[in-house]
Amino acid sequence: MSTPPLVLASASPRRRELLGRLGVPFTVTPADVDENVGGPGMRPERVARALARRKALAVAAQHPGSVVLAADTVVALRGRLLGKPADAAEAWAMLRALRGRRHRVITGVALAAGRRVWVRHVVTTVHMRSYSDDEIAASIAAGTPFDKAGAYAIQDPDFRPVACHEGCYCNVVGLPLAPVIELLAGVGIQVPLTEPADLLPACACCPLFAGAPLDAGAGQ
Numbered sequence: 451m452s453t454p455p456l457v458l459a460s461a462s463p464r465r466r467e468l469l470g471r472l473g474v475p476f477t478v479t480p481a482d483v484d485e486n487v488g489g490p491g492m493r494p495e496r497v498a499r500a501l502a503r504r505k506a507l508a509v510a511a512q513h514p515g516s517v518v519l520a521a522d523t524v525v526a527l528r529g530r531l532l533g534k535p536a537d538a539a540e541a542w543a544m545l546r547a548l549r550g551r552r553h554r555v556i557t558g559v560a561l562a563a564g565r566r567v568w569v570r571h572v573v574t575t576v577h578m579r580s581y582s583d584d585e586i587a588a589s590i591a592a593g594t595p596f597d598k599a600g601a602y603a604i605q606d607p608d609f610r611p612v613a614c615h616e617g618c619y620c621n622v623v624g625l626p627l628a629p630v631i632e633l634l635a636g637v638g639i640q641v642p643l644t645e646p647a648d649l650l651p652a653c654a655c656c657p658l659f660a661g662a663p664l665d666a667g668a669g670q
């Protein structure tokens with residue numbers, strides 16, 4: 451049986467690069483959806499899952515016969531949801547609120563085939579270091595915050611705002627590969643992993659990338 455074509459429903463260069471590392475062929479069609487979902491009290495997991503689902507189904511409607519992968523990343527700080535900052539003032543507020551504290555990053559992942567859709571999510575706990583106001587200003591001047599949930603990039607080689615994280619690193623960058631591998635297998639797309647025995651239970655994808663920084667980096 452031939453495997454269905456795979457479409458990544460994303461405009462994110464980071465998601466494109468992470469999926470590319472799995473070695474399965476795919477094309478890209480960004481999803482254009484309303485990112486407002488639920489009410490103010492909605493749990494971050496539900497928001498990330500609902501938006502990933504919405505993106506996958508929107509692009510699946512344009513690609514009958516393909517399977518469509520989409521994701522959505524949100525940052526949750528003490529019950530508040532931080533999305534992408536609208537302007538420099540919002541980026542300042544987010545980076546000051548996150549400074550020296552712990553928060554959660556949740557990415558919802560959805561795979562759609564026609565009108566069927568499967569959804570997963572992954573949570574990573576991130577501890578920020580106590581960076582200075584000058585470092586925040588430099589990051590904003592570089593333009594890094596504006597397409598990132600929470601106004602930062604864990605992969606930013608200049609700012610390096612994260613002290614440490616627990617769980618999946620790729621999840622923070624925008625695409626946790628363990629559930630992606632599982633969902634693709636479910637529709638008959640096998641990822642050519644060579645060393646599955648080496649994968650850690652806490653994060654089945656990060657060891658694949660040890661020592662290999664993202665080319666897409668922080669700014670793109």
Ligand SMILES: Cc1cn([C@H]2C[C@H](O)[C@@H](COP(=O)(O)OP(=O)(O)OP(=O)(O)O)O2)c(=O)[nH]c1=O
Pocket residue numbers: 459460461462464465480481505521522523524525534555597598599600602603604605622623624
């Ligand atoms: C927290 C964090 C987020 N991000 C990025 C991942 C996502 O691209 C973005 C969150 O926004 P999303 O709305 O999840 O995604 P997007 O609009 O960039 O792309 P698309 O919907 O087309 O797939 O923030 C990082 O690159 N590094 C980080 O450390």
